[in-house]
Amino acid sequence: GAGVSQTPSNKVTEKGKYVELRCDPISGHTALYWYRQSLGQGPEFLIYFQGTGAADDSGLPNDRFFAVRPEGSVSTLKIQRTERGDSAVYLCASSLATFASGGATYNEQFFGPGTRLTVL
Amino acid sequence: QQPVQSPQAVILREGEDAVINCSSSKALYSVHWYRQKHGEAPVFLMILLKGGEQKGHEKISASFNEKKQQSSLYLTASQLSYSGTYFCGTEEYQSGAGSYQLTFGKGTKLSVIP
Numbered sequence: 001g002a003g004v005s006q007t008p009s010n011k012v013t014e015k016g017k018y019v020e021l022r023c024d025p026i027s028g029h030t031a032l033y034w035y036r037q038s039l040g041q042g043p044e045f046l047i048y049f050q051g052t053g054a055a056d057d058s059g060l061p062n063d064r065f066f067a068v069r070p071e072g073s074v075s076t077l078k079i080q081r082t083e084r085g086d087s088a089v090y091l092c093a094s095s096l097a098t099f100a101s102g103g104a105t106y107n108e109q110f111f112g113p114g115t116r117l118t119v120l
Numbered sequence: 121q122q123p124v125q126s127p128q129a130v131i132l133r134e135g136e137d138a139v140i141n142c143s144s145s146k147a148l149y150s151v152h153w154y155r156q157k158h159g160e161a162p163v164f165l166m167i168l169l170k171g172g173e174q175k176g177h178e179k180i181s182a183s184f185n186e187k188k189q190q191s192s193l194y195l196t197a198s199q200l201s202y203s204g205t206y207f208c209g210t211e212e213y214q215s216g217a218g219s220y221q222l223t224f225g226k227g228t229k230l231s232v233i234p
Binding site for chain 2: 004031033035040041042043044045048050055056058059091100101102104105106107108109110111112113114
Protein backbone atom coordinates (compact mmCIF):
# COMPACT_ATOMS: atom_id res chain seq x y z
CA GLY A 1 0.00 0.00 0.00
CA ALA A 2 0.97 3.64 -0.27
CA GLY A 3 3.29 4.98 2.36
CA VAL A 4 3.76 8.51 3.66
CA SER A 5 4.53 10.96 0.87
CA GLN A 6 6.10 14.40 1.11
CA THR A 7 6.42 17.19 -1.38
CA PRO A 8 8.60 18.74 -2.58
CA SER A 9 11.52 16.38 -2.15
CA ASN A 10 13.90 19.32 -2.32
CA LYS A 11 13.34 22.99 -1.68
CA VAL A 12 15.93 25.72 -2.09
CA THR A 13 14.95 29.19 -0.93
CA GLU A 14 16.52 32.47 0.01
CA LYS A 15 16.83 33.80 3.52
CA GLY A 16 13.69 35.64 4.54
CA LYS A 17 11.33 33.80 2.20
CA TYR A 18 8.24 31.79 3.14
CA VAL A 19 8.02 28.05 2.45
CA GLU A 20 5.37 25.37 2.71
CA LEU A 21 6.12 21.68 3.05
CA ARG A 22 3.41 19.11 2.47
CA CYS A 23 2.82 15.70 4.00
CA ASP A 24 0.33 13.06 2.88
CA PRO A 25 0.04 10.37 5.58
CA ILE A 26 -0.89 6.72 5.25
CA SER A 27 -4.64 6.47 4.67
CA GLY A 28 -6.52 5.96 7.91
CA HIS A 29 -3.69 7.07 10.19
CA THR A 30 -5.09 9.50 12.72
CA ALA A 31 -1.80 10.75 14.13
CA LEU A 32 0.68 12.81 12.13
CA TYR A 33 4.08 14.06 13.24
CA TRP A 34 6.65 16.50 11.93
CA TYR A 35 10.33 16.07 12.74
CA ARG A 36 13.44 17.70 11.37
CA GLN A 37 16.80 16.06 10.97
CA SER A 38 20.15 17.78 10.69
CA LEU A 39 23.20 16.03 9.27
CA GLY A 40 24.55 13.38 11.62
CA GLN A 41 21.69 13.73 14.08
CA GLY A 42 18.52 11.82 14.87
CA PRO A 43 15.12 13.27 14.00
CA GLU A 44 14.00 16.11 16.29
CA PHE A 45 10.31 16.36 17.19
CA LEU A 46 8.44 19.47 16.07
CA ILE A 47 4.68 18.91 16.31
CA TYR A 48 2.09 16.15 16.56
CA PHE A 49 -1.51 16.12 15.34
CA GLN A 50 -4.29 13.83 16.48
CA GLY A 51 -6.97 14.31 13.84
CA THR A 52 -7.23 17.97 12.92
CA GLY A 53 -5.86 19.43 16.13
CA ALA A 54 -2.28 19.96 17.20
CA ALA A 55 -2.00 17.77 20.30
CA ASP A 56 1.58 18.81 21.07
CA ASP A 57 3.50 21.64 19.41
CA SER A 58 6.18 21.89 22.05
CA GLY A 59 8.95 21.13 19.56
CA LEU A 60 8.35 24.08 17.26
CA PRO A 61 11.48 26.22 17.67
CA ASN A 62 9.76 29.62 17.44
CA ASP A 63 6.71 31.39 16.08
CA ARG A 64 8.07 31.38 12.52
CA PHE A 65 7.03 27.73 12.35
CA PHE A 66 3.40 26.74 12.02
CA ALA A 67 1.61 23.60 10.89
CA VAL A 68 -1.96 22.77 9.94
CA ARG A 69 -4.01 19.67 9.22
CA PRO A 70 -7.42 21.11 8.35
CA GLU A 71 -9.20 17.92 7.32
CA GLY A 72 -7.35 15.42 9.46
CA SER A 73 -5.34 14.00 6.59
CA VAL A 74 -2.81 16.09 4.65
CA SER A 75 -0.66 18.45 6.70
CA THR A 76 1.36 21.50 5.74
CA LEU A 77 4.34 22.81 7.67
CA LYS A 78 4.81 26.53 7.12
CA ILE A 79 8.00 28.43 7.81
CA GLN A 80 8.04 32.22 7.65
CA ARG A 81 11.10 34.44 7.23
CA THR A 82 13.38 31.46 6.71
CA GLU A 83 16.86 31.54 8.20
CA ARG A 84 19.98 29.62 7.19
CA GLY A 85 19.68 27.62 10.41
CA ASP A 86 16.36 26.22 9.20
CA SER A 87 18.21 24.15 6.61
CA ALA A 88 17.56 20.47 7.36
CA VAL A 89 15.56 17.48 6.19
CA TYR A 90 11.96 17.81 7.36
CA LEU A 91 10.41 14.41 8.00
CA CYS A 92 6.75 13.58 8.37
CA ALA A 93 5.47 10.41 10.03
CA SER A 94 2.04 8.95 10.64
CA SER A 95 0.65 6.30 12.95
CA LEU A 96 -2.52 4.55 13.99
CA ALA A 97 -2.49 3.68 17.66
CA THR A 98 -3.54 0.12 18.46
CA PHE A 99 -3.98 -1.54 21.82
CA ALA A 100 -1.69 -4.28 23.02
CA SER A 101 -3.25 -7.12 24.99
CA GLY A 102 -2.00 -5.60 28.23
CA GLY A 103 -3.80 -2.32 27.54
CA ALA A 104 -0.79 -0.26 26.53
CA THR A 105 -0.77 1.43 23.15
CA TYR A 106 1.33 0.53 20.15
CA ASN A 107 2.18 3.70 18.27
CA GLU A 108 4.74 2.77 15.65
CA GLN A 109 5.42 5.70 13.38
CA PHE A 110 6.03 5.37 9.64
CA PHE A 111 8.17 8.03 8.05
CA GLY A 112 8.01 9.70 4.68
CA PRO A 113 11.07 10.33 2.49
CA GLY A 114 11.45 13.89 3.77
CA THR A 115 11.86 17.33 2.23
CA ARG A 116 15.40 18.65 2.09
CA LEU A 117 15.17 22.38 2.78
CA THR A 118 18.15 24.56 1.91
CA VAL A 119 18.08 28.22 2.88
CA LEU A 120 20.71 30.27 1.07
CA GLN B 121 16.87 15.11 26.95
CA GLN B 122 17.80 12.69 24.21
CA PRO B 123 18.65 9.05 24.88
CA VAL B 124 22.27 7.97 24.67
CA GLN B 125 23.18 5.30 22.15
CA SER B 126 26.27 3.12 22.15
CA PRO B 127 28.40 2.34 20.34
CA GLN B 128 28.52 5.33 18.00
CA ALA B 129 29.75 3.14 15.18
CA VAL B 130 30.51 -0.50 14.54
CA ILE B 131 31.96 -2.49 11.66
CA LEU B 132 30.96 -6.12 11.21
CA ARG B 133 31.80 -8.84 8.77
CA GLU B 134 28.86 -10.67 7.23
CA GLY B 135 27.53 -13.27 9.63
CA GLU B 136 28.74 -11.53 12.81
CA ASP B 137 26.47 -10.32 15.60
CA ALA B 138 26.08 -6.89 17.14
CA VAL B 139 24.28 -5.24 20.04
CA ILE B 140 23.23 -1.60 20.03
CA ASN B 141 22.27 0.02 23.31
CA CYS B 142 19.96 2.92 24.15
CA SER B 143 19.77 4.53 27.57
CA SER B 144 17.41 7.22 28.84
CA SER B 145 17.25 9.30 31.99
CA LYS B 146 13.44 9.52 31.76
CA ALA B 147 10.69 7.07 32.71
CA LEU B 148 9.70 5.46 29.43
CA TYR B 149 6.41 4.26 27.98
CA SER B 150 7.96 2.68 24.93
CA VAL B 151 11.14 2.39 22.89
CA HIS B 152 11.16 2.39 19.10
CA TRP B 153 14.00 1.27 16.85
CA TYR B 154 14.58 2.49 13.30
CA ARG B 155 17.19 1.93 10.61
CA GLN B 156 18.05 4.71 8.18
CA LYS B 157 20.14 4.38 5.06
CA HIS B 158 21.86 7.40 3.60
CA GLY B 159 19.39 9.78 1.97
CA GLU B 160 16.37 7.65 2.87
CA ALA B 161 13.60 7.75 5.45
CA PRO B 162 13.97 5.94 8.78
CA VAL B 163 12.42 2.48 8.54
CA PHE B 164 10.51 1.06 11.49
CA LEU B 165 12.09 -2.07 13.01
CA MET B 166 10.66 -2.67 16.46
CA ILE B 167 8.52 -1.18 19.22
CA LEU B 168 8.84 -2.30 22.84
CA LEU B 169 6.23 -1.32 25.40
CA LYS B 170 6.42 -0.88 29.13
CA GLY B 171 4.95 -4.10 30.43
CA GLY B 172 6.90 -6.36 28.11
CA GLU B 173 4.94 -6.45 24.87
CA GLN B 174 6.65 -5.78 21.59
CA LYS B 175 6.26 -6.12 17.89
CA GLY B 176 8.45 -5.73 14.87
CA HIS B 177 10.34 -7.55 12.17
CA GLU B 178 10.82 -11.30 12.63
CA LYS B 179 14.57 -11.22 12.16
CA ILE B 180 15.13 -8.44 14.66
CA SER B 181 15.13 -8.90 18.41
CA ALA B 182 15.36 -6.37 21.20
CA SER B 183 14.94 -6.01 24.93
CA PHE B 184 13.63 -3.25 27.18
CA ASN B 185 14.65 -2.97 30.83
CA GLU B 186 12.04 -0.65 32.30
CA LYS B 187 13.77 -0.20 35.66
CA LYS B 188 17.01 0.88 34.05
CA GLN B 189 15.27 2.72 31.18
CA GLN B 190 17.50 0.90 28.76
CA SER B 191 16.89 -0.97 25.54
CA SER B 192 19.14 -3.11 23.40
CA LEU B 193 18.80 -4.13 19.76
CA TYR B 194 20.29 -7.48 18.78
CA LEU B 195 21.45 -8.06 15.23
CA THR B 196 22.45 -11.64 14.56
CA ALA B 197 24.06 -13.22 11.52
CA SER B 198 24.39 -9.79 9.95
CA GLN B 199 23.87 -9.29 6.24
CA LEU B 200 25.15 -6.56 3.94
CA SER B 201 21.63 -5.10 3.90
CA TYR B 202 21.85 -4.41 7.65
CA SER B 203 24.22 -1.51 7.00
CA GLY B 204 22.85 1.86 7.96
CA THR B 205 22.35 4.12 10.96
CA TYR B 206 20.22 2.74 13.77
CA PHE B 207 18.21 5.12 15.91
CA CYS B 208 16.32 4.49 19.09
CA GLY B 209 13.36 6.74 19.77
CA THR B 210 11.98 6.94 23.28
CA GLU B 211 8.40 7.77 24.23
CA GLU B 212 8.01 9.17 27.73
CA TYR B 213 5.23 8.75 30.21
CA GLN B 214 2.74 11.61 30.22
CA SER B 215 -0.34 11.63 32.46
CA GLY B 216 -0.37 7.86 32.77
CA ALA B 217 -0.01 7.18 29.06
CA GLY B 218 2.52 7.66 26.31
CA SER B 219 3.46 11.10 25.10
CA TYR B 220 3.27 10.03 21.43
CA GLN B 221 6.26 12.16 20.48
CA LEU B 222 9.59 10.37 20.10
CA THR B 223 12.96 11.65 21.26
CA PHE B 224 15.73 10.14 19.18
CA GLY B 225 19.32 9.33 20.01
CA LYS B 226 22.19 10.40 17.79
CA GLY B 227 22.33 7.04 16.11
CA THR B 228 24.70 4.11 15.73
CA LYS B 229 26.33 3.71 12.34
CA LEU B 230 26.58 0.04 11.39
CA SER B 231 28.71 -1.07 8.47
CA VAL B 232 28.62 -4.70 7.33
CA ILE B 233 31.44 -5.74 5.04
CA PRO B 234 31.85 -8.94 3.01
